[in-house]
Amino acid sequence: MRMILITSKLFNYLSCYNLTMKTDLITRFVINKSSIRGNIIRIKNSLAQLKKSLEIPEQVVSSFNEIVTVCPMLAATLKFEGGLILQIQGKKSLKLIIAESDNDFKIRGTIKLADNTKESFQDLIQDAIVALTVIHKDQKTPYQGIIEVGSGEIKSMIEHYLTQSMQIKSKVFFHQTNTESFGVLFQELPHENEEQRLITESLWNDIDLIKPDTLSDGHEEFLKNIFSQNDVQIFEEHSVEHECSCNQEKIYKTISLIQENEIYSSIKNNCIEMVCEYCQKKYTVTKEEIDIIFNKTQRLN
Ligand SMILES: [Zn+2]
Known part of the structure; x- marks a missing residue:
């Protein structure tokens, strides 16, 4: 009897411990019967560690968080071992932003701005070159694509790049609290039949009605609320970690x-x-x- 009591106490302790650990996760999902797939992410500790030694002006923090958050989201779409680097190279106050994720969701990043930069991120990025480099472990030359800056909003830059350059209709949403950063990516694959096309089209319109702040409800809750009439298949969660590959x-x-x-x-x-x-x-x-x-x-x- 005593043993059982101890075990259940231990179990409670472990499950509490697990709950507090479940902050840095990325999960792939598909909406059954449709051609929609995607991934959903929540990061806290890895983001805090990544930013620990960086000096980021307040007005740039949320865009920087989005840049870091989107890298593992893009890495989750890779079908090979490797990773990707999102690099922003400016000419004036914005010197450099780099964020990286490999296919194991190890992230790292940095930012360099002129001292006392007061401009908004949208102004800073206007004269910058934004490049996405995809590294395939078994190929010598990485693939590099240029992302159009447009308004300078990370959401629209990524959506435009994936939809126009990669030819995959995509929608991205971000949300942040004081300590956490959330993101979700939806992509539309080619339809297999007419029924799938009709279901996908109607769901694709529903996606526009998403309130990004509901991302903090949790992965399952969020997806099931949007696609309440549909089967959402959520795959295994992967942890996202801050790890630098320097040696x-x-x-x-x-x-x-x-x-x-x-x-x-x-x-x-x-x-x-x-x-x-x-x-x-x-x-x-x-x-x-x-x-x-x-x-x-x-x-x-
Ligand atoms: Zn390092």
Whole structure:
């Protein structure tokens, strides 16, 4: 009897623990009998970790959150091992925004703005180049597409890119609270028959009536409320994590791409310090290692 009591207490504890952990998840879904599929995401801890060392002006935060949120949503549509990078390169106050997700939903990102930037994100992005790079693990050359800026709203940029350039009719919705970021992507695949086409067309119109703030109700609740008359098939949840893929080897590679004299002139106390621009992790590379990188002595093991 005592054992059972302990076990149920433990079980309660574990289920509470699980509930509190279920904040960073992405889930694929299909609406049965229609040609609509998609994915739905909720991130909190991974987003907080990603932004921990970044300085983001208040008026840019929500767009930056959307950029980070949409990367795993796009990665969820990949049918191969790899990942994607959303890169925004501006000419004036907005220097750079990068957000990445691999097909395991490991995310990382960074932002660089001029000091004391006061402009809105929509103004900052107007002269920027926005590129989406898709990396296929087994292919040498990544595919890069340019996203039209338009009004500078992330939702319409992504919808326009997927619908026009990728030729897949798509709708995206975002919602944020103080700590969490939510997103949902709907895509319309080619119809298999007339019945499927009719069902899809009517549902596609319903999607426009979505109130994005209901995304915080939870994945199942949200989808079942919109498609109450239809079967929604929700697949296994995947966790989304903040993880930077930087390592010492990649730092050596970066050094080898920089001018030799530039590297040697920055040596202080017999080493140089490099900082990962995504996670701010510090790497130390000694003069001996630099010599090996530039073939001054024998190769690194
Ligand atoms: Zn890093």
